[in-house]
Amino acid sequence: MEYYGTGKPAGAPSRMVKRLRTFSQESKISLQISRLKSYESPMKKMYDVQDYELAPNYNFPDAFSQLVPKNTPEYVDKGEHYVERIMRALYHFKQCALIGPSGTGKTHIVYLVAEIAGLPMWEINCGLQTTSFDLFGRYVGLGKENWVDGQIVSWCRNGGILYLDEANMMKQDVATRLNPLLDTRGHIVLNEKDNEIIQRHPLGFVVISMNPFSIEFAGTKPLNAAFRRRMNAWITFDYLSTGPNINKDEVALIRERCKVSKKVAVQMVTAAAQLRFSYKKGDIPYAPSVGDIANWATLVADGISVLDAAEETVISTTSDDTTTQEMVRRIVKSATAAEPRLEAAQDA
Known part of the structure; x- marks a missing residue:
């Protein structure tokens, strides 16, 4: 079987191949292959x-x-x-x-x-x-x-x-x-x-x-x-949820992976969306990823309160600066204290 430039193989081999030959410009390279077989993810x-x-x-x-x-x-x-x-x-x-x-x-x-x-x-x-x-x-x-x-x-x-x-x-x-x-x-x-x-x-x-x-x-x-x-x-690339736009798939992911209630998942994603909006404006140096929200939700599922878990995850992750942390803390408190808009994640 041979490859030329960026081309594709001409066809699947009918037997085990011991050596693959490639040609690039004037140089010829012999590449040893341990075995050939189909990979299907x-x-x-x-x-x-x-x-x-x-x-x-x-x-x-x-x-x-x-x-x-x-x-x-x-x-x-x-x-x-x-x-x-x-x-x-x-x-x-x-x-x-x-x-x-x-x-x-x-x-x-x-x-x-x-x-x-x-x-x-x-x-x-x-x-x-x-x-x-x-x-x-x-x-x-x-x-x-x-x-x-x-x-x-x-x-x-x-x-x-x-x-x-x-x-x-x-x-x-x-x-x-x-x-x-x-x-x-x-x-x-x-x-x-x-x-x-x-x-x-x-x-x-x-x-x-x-x-x-x-x-x-x-x-x-x-x-x-x-x-x-x-x-x-x-x-x-961009975030799933930012500002007022809450993505139901992100809510479903947090809910299912971390085993928290739909209400808590919506509150967390809402808080993260607001933090991301602040980040894009340049108010804070870092915005929470889906993984950061999952860490937050994992602690909540383990019995820690929403705000205490936030202190150990999204608030501390954002910055070491106490003024920045206080800004993040206010956003998190506001988002988690408000009644979540469950319709924003109706299929989650």
Whole structure:
């Protein structure tokens, strides 16, 4: 079976295949495969992504099986079809960008896509003080026989999804070295290893995620123009519930996952929606995610009062500043004291 460029397999193999040959420009790479077999995630039909098979009939070597996400919770959106859009972008372009505020589920959905596709996931947080040695590799000890690949080089050799989180906090030298990987050249030059040229695996996909560039997100900067142009599709994320708009699916999720009453679930989502509205106005530095609400509801289900549980979760999570915490506290008290609009979540 052969892959050329970004093409798809010509047909399913009729027998076990021991070797996969790929051709990229003038270089020929032989890739060892442990075995070939069908992978069929039960979530493909749920998210309507049967047409976007990212790794047909290919099973990655056992050494990377632990990098394939498992048991990722269902992702709930409000008709945005994020999973389908991401898998479609990867199917056609092999790379895409996700942009949206913290807590909107960008990382969660990348894990879900990797699990559905059965692909290993190589995750790098660009906001950390990660050195180029960690990303690309280095020699360990004396001599040139003890080379250790970094994460990006490991992904390049073996394929899967390279996930670059907080991409607009990436160091410029790292972004520059990634550019040849993301265009038609499809390779990386290892300066650290006698300028070895490594071709991008034919099943190597790239997803970057980032918060919108603003002064609220310390360390962010406008994405380098050359790097930005190499992202073929951009998908914008937002919260399920914001301001007066309460999403019934978010209420149902909190209610079912955390075993709280419908009334309490509506109050919590209402409070979160108001906090998100304040966050978008710039009044507070952080807005609660669905996971933050779930943490709040979990403590309530364990017998702690709604307000006491809020102190340990959404209020403390927002900021260490006491003035900001007091602002959040007032919003939470107001939202949970009012009679919830149960009609806003009538089917929850």
